[in-house]
Amino acid sequence: MTDVDLRTSILRHLTYSLGSDADHATQHDWRIALSLAVRDRLIENWHAASRATRAVGAKRVYYLSMEFLIGRLLEDAIVNLRLEDEAQQALTGLGLDPVAVIQDEPDAALGNGGLGRLAACFMESLSTLGVPAFGYGIRYEHGLFRQSFEEGRQIETAEDWLTQYHAWEFERRDVRFKMCFGGEVVEEGGKPVWHGQEAVMAQAYDTPVIGWRGRWANTLRLWSAQPLHGFDLDRFNRGEYAAAAEPEALARTISRVLYPDDTTEQGKELRLKQEYFFTAASLRDILRRFEAEGGALTDLPKRAAIQLNDTHPAIAGPELVRLLHDEREMPLDQAIATARGCLSYTNHTLMPEALERWSEDLMTSLLPRHMQLIERIDAAHAAEQPSRSVSLTGDGEVRMGELAFVMAHKVNGVSALHTDLMKKTVFAELHRLHPDRIVNETNGVTPRRWLLSANPRLSGLITRTIGEGWVDDLEQLERLEPSLTDPAFLDAYAAAKRANKADLADWLAAEHGVQVDPDAMFDVQIKRIHEYKRQHLNILEAIALWRDIKANPQGNWVPRVKIFAGKAAPGYFFAKEIIRLINDVAAVINSDPETNRYLKVIFLPNYNVSLAERLIPASDLSEQISTAGKEASGTGNMKFALNGAPTIGTLDGANVEIRDRVGARNFFLFGMTADEVEARRAVPEHAAQAIAADPRLSGALMEISRGTFSRRDRHRYRGVVANLSGADYFLVCSDFTAYWDAQRRADAAFADADAWRRMAACNTARSGWFSSDRTIRGYMADIWDVVAVRSGLDE
Numbered sequence: 001m002t003d004v005d006l007r008t009s010i011l012r013h014l015t016y017s018l019g020s021d022a023d024h025a026t027q028h029d030w031r032i033a034l035s036l037a038v039r040d041r042l043i044e045n046w047h048a049a050s051r052a053t054r055a056v057g058a059k060r061v062y063y064l065s066m067e068f069l070i071g072r073l074l075e076d077a078i079v080n081l082r083l084e085d086e087a088q089q090a091l092t093g094l095g096l097d098p099v100a101v102i103q104d105e106p107d108a109a110l111g112n113g114g115l116g117r118l119a120a121c122f123m124e125s126l127s128t129l130g131v132p133a134f135g136y137g138i139r140y141e142h143g144l145f146r147q148s149f150e151e152g153r154q155i156e157t158a159e160d161w162l163t164q165y166h167a168w169e170f171e172r173r174d175v176r177f178k179m180c181f182g183g184e185v186v187e188e189g190g191k192p193v194w195h196g197q198e199a200v201m202a203q204a205y206d207t208p209v210i211g212w213r214g215r216w217a218n219t220l221r222l223w224s225a226q227p228l229h230g231f232d233l234d235r236f237n238r239g240e241y242a243a244a245a246e247p248e249a250l251a252r253t254i255s256r257v258l259y260p261d262d263t264t265e266q267g268k269e270l271r272l273k274q275e276y277f278f279t280a281a282s283l284r285d286i287l288r289r290f291e292a293e294g295g296a297l298t299d300l301p302k303r304a305a306i307q308l309n310d311t312h313p314a315i316a317g318p319e320l321v322r323l324l325h326d327e328r329e330m331p332l333d334q335a336i337a338t339a340r341g342c343l344s345y346t347n348h349t350l351m352p353e354a355l356e357r358w359s360e361d362l363m364t365s366l367l368p369r370h371m372q373l374i375e376r377i378d379a380a381h382a383a384e385q386p387s388r389s390v391s392l393t394g395d396g397e398v399r400m401g402e403l404a405f406v407m408a409h410k411v412n413g414v415s416a417l418h419t420d421l422m423k424k425t426v427f428a429e430l431h432r433l434h435p436d437r438i439v440n441e442t443n444g445v446t447p448r449r450w451l452l453s454a455n456p457r458l459s460g461l462i463t464r465t466i467g468e469g470w471v472d473d474l475e476q477l478e479r480l481e482p483s484l485t486d487p488a489f490l491d492a493y494a495a496a497k498r499a500n501k502a503d504l505a506d507w508l509a510a511e512h513g514v515q516v517d518p519d520a521m522f523d524v525q526i527k528r529i530h531e532y533k534r535q536h537l538n539i540l541e542a543i544a545l546w547r548d549i550k551a552n553p554q555g556n557w558v559p560r561v562k563i564f565a566g567k568a569a570p571g572y573f574f575a576k577e578i579i580r581l582i583n584d585v586a587a588v589i590n591s592d593p594e595t596n597r598y599l600k601v602i603f604l605p606n607y608n609v610s611l612a613e614r615l616i617p618a619s620d621l622s623e624q625i626s627t628a629g630k631e632a633s634g635t636g637n638m639k640f641a642l643n644g645a646p647t648i649g650t651l652d653g654a655n656v657e658i659r660d661r662v663g664a665r666n667f668f669l670f671g672m673t674a675d676e677v678e679a680r681r682a683v684p685e686h687a688a689q690a691i692a693a694d695p696r697l698s699g700a701l702m703e704i705s706r707g708t709f710s711r712r713d714r715h716r717y718r719g720v721v722a723n724l725s726g727a728d729y730f731l732v733c734s735d736f737t738a739y740w741d742a743q744r745r746a747d748a749a750f751a752d753a754d755a756w757r758r759m760a761a762c763n764t765a766r767s768g769w770f771s772s773d774r775t776i777r778g779y780m781a782d783i784w785d786v787v788a789v790r791s792g793l794d795e
């Protein structure tokens with residue numbers, strides 16, 4: 001550890017690292033100086049961790065993911081290094097506003113949603129548990145687009161986090177690999193040899209991932225695409241300025257931007273190039289490290305557990321076989337077995353349109369040797385399974401889910417229901433052939449970021465009540481159980497929530513000019529916009545509630561603020577219509593003097609990790625209302641429960657396990673189960689039937705149709721209304737009445753402050769199992785067969 005106090009360290013970096021002086025320093029300068037000062041305090045443990053790993057020859061986890069939705073890093077490091085008080089004093093002592101300094105940092109938005117954020121939570125838990133691990137991904141120049149609204153419509157603009165100095169990464173000039181694409185495979189000396197036609201350099205950038213108490217730190221290694229050859233001076237001198245810069249521009253395209261789709265694969269060549277680029281560079285790096293540390297190649301599975309975060313890195317199967325068989329002469333069947341011994345695959349969605357299928361033509365033109373190896377792997381699998389009816393290819397496509405499954409020794413789902421559905425649907429045949437391969441690892445979230453850091457008021461109360469052990473042993477929260485009948489504790493619990501809500505109300509007024517009553521129920525739905533997540537069911541209920549309040553303004557209505565946030569994939573037209581509808585409804589309802597003291601609707605722009613950290617601690621009701629069978633797990637649902645926001649939700653994904661643990665009385669359940677959904681979908685006119693049976697639903701739809709929210713433009717939402725009253729694939733109408741009734745139950749519960757605070761506190765006390773530490777311990781035991789290592793610096 002450095003020997004000077006944080007204040008001195010900050011001033012030193014301001015002067016000597018930034019060349020700035022205290023009198024003229026900008027907030028940005030101070031934030032960077034603080035970041036460097038904090039960074040100094042984790043480097044040694046970072047190095048000690050990799051030294052300790054090498055010393056004991058420990059098996060490492062390699063987490064391959066196209067996305068890491070990290071958010072901000074400075075506050076996470078300060079909290080994990082327990083420097084909050086020292087940082088607070090240093091900054092206030094220097095006349096700075098600590099909150100403003102922290103918020104100066106842009107989010108690292110290198111992900112779309114659940115999958116990317118899970119990867120970030122997992123990396124933090126791996127470090128907290130002291131498990132040697134590398135995260136591998138892409139250093140996108142532009143993360144997930146910035147969202148703004150124009151007349152209620154989503155507008156996307158490029159995100160540019162790297163236009164400013166990034167204090168948390170180190171360029172590793174010595175870690176670069178040449179990656180090839182295209183070309184052909186020729187027989188040389190009786191062996192197939194791939195000659196790539198196009199090549200780029202993969203350059204590594206390392207970010208330390210610190211764990212709780214700073215005892216251990218792992219590495220997130222992100223690859224940046226760079227040209228093989230630098231600037232073309234000859235061309236420049238010939239005045240061909242653009243052409244001179246072209247090779248660089250072309251190479252950098254591969255790591256230029258994150259694809260903003262989170263459920264529909266676009267089949268774009270550049271996307272496959274991105275997937276191969278980072279996967280192949282990561283496998284080269286893994287083999288380089290293994291061979292540097294020595295050992296027989298067939299022992300690689302004893303030293304490397306390679307996790308594929310969905311099918312996006314599934315090309316790892318054929319690529320590892322190529323590296324072992326083509327480049328290291330391992331017999332093909334042995335290479336396949338050795339690769340399978342290392343690889344395991346997590347499935348995060350059952351949505352057919354999200355399951356990647358690359359055209360064989362594209363695969364053959366971009367990765368000709370891999371297409372050959374995929375056929376060899378398919379043939380080898382066929383040989384093992386005479387009765388099989390599964391093929392890795394078909395209709396001219398390569399099925400990446402099947403490829404990942406066949407090349408993995410373990411495959412997991414992300415909630416009990418999802419894993420069960422995987423066995424019954426998308427992987428039914430493969431499950432029959434390999435009955436022990438699928439396991440469940442229900443998702444989790446890191447309590448450091450999502451409770452300790454995001455909700456200091458509640459964390460302080462918990463620590464004062466049961467001590468601090470909960471931070472890295474979250475199931476200790478159940479020790480709060482006795483306090484659930486202690487009025488003093490419940491008062492303090494409710495006071496913490498009320499203060500968080502007051503802060504949010506102030507921020508909403510200051511940043512968005514919206515006035516809300518902090519005593520109203522804050523009813524929050526924040527996640528990507530998608531039909532299966534049913535944000536349109538939520539806004540339909542809001543319209544019906546508004547109509548009821550207008551019909552009976554003297555009724556004893558429970559004041560409610562409905563808060564929405566979330567991005568739609570730019571090409572997802574229907575999702576964008578939902579966003580526009582919610583904004584249009586908000587405009588009318590919020591300016592309605594008869595009702596706006598009882599109901600407000602707010603759609604906050606540019607949802608990201610930092611906004612989630614601001615909203616979740618100030619939420620009362622957690623909206624988890626997806627069509628049952630569609631949400632693989634959800635992780636926001638866990639964050640809300642931990643922060644004392646009971647769930648209104650369906651029996652979908654991890655909602656099922658949340659309800660089991662917090663108790664049915666502390667969960668507002670509604671709607672069809674996954675089986676009932678299948679049955680209902682088969683009923684002709686199921687939507688029309690539901691509409692006819694519920695006047696509130698038909699009334700709400702009629703309100704939209706007659707243009708109430710679109711300045712009398714009756715056509716604006718004709719598509720939305722037609723879909724809902726027609727196909728309604730996600731059964732919004734059929735679940736509406738049950739949803740309405742559940743919302744009224746929530747109103748009744750919220751009106752009874754004592755009952756509500758006990759329900760909220762129950763959710764916190766009984767959600768400890770949803771820590772990503774518990775999830776990682778599951779992967780360690782069921783899939784990776786790895787153990788934690790002590791760095792010796794952590795005593």
Ligand SMILES: CCc1ccc([C@H](C)CC(=O)N[C@@H]2O[C@H](CO)[C@@H](O)[C@H](O)[C@H]2O)cc1
Pocket residue numbers: 112113114115116118261262263264265266310348349354355356414443631632633634635653
């Ligand atoms: C090819 C385009 C694409 C990109 C991302 C994805 C992800 C798998 C979508 C995703 O984020 N899935 C979410 O993963 C979370 C973590 O396991 C789950 O909690 C969510 O239920 C699931 O929707 C699918 C398709």
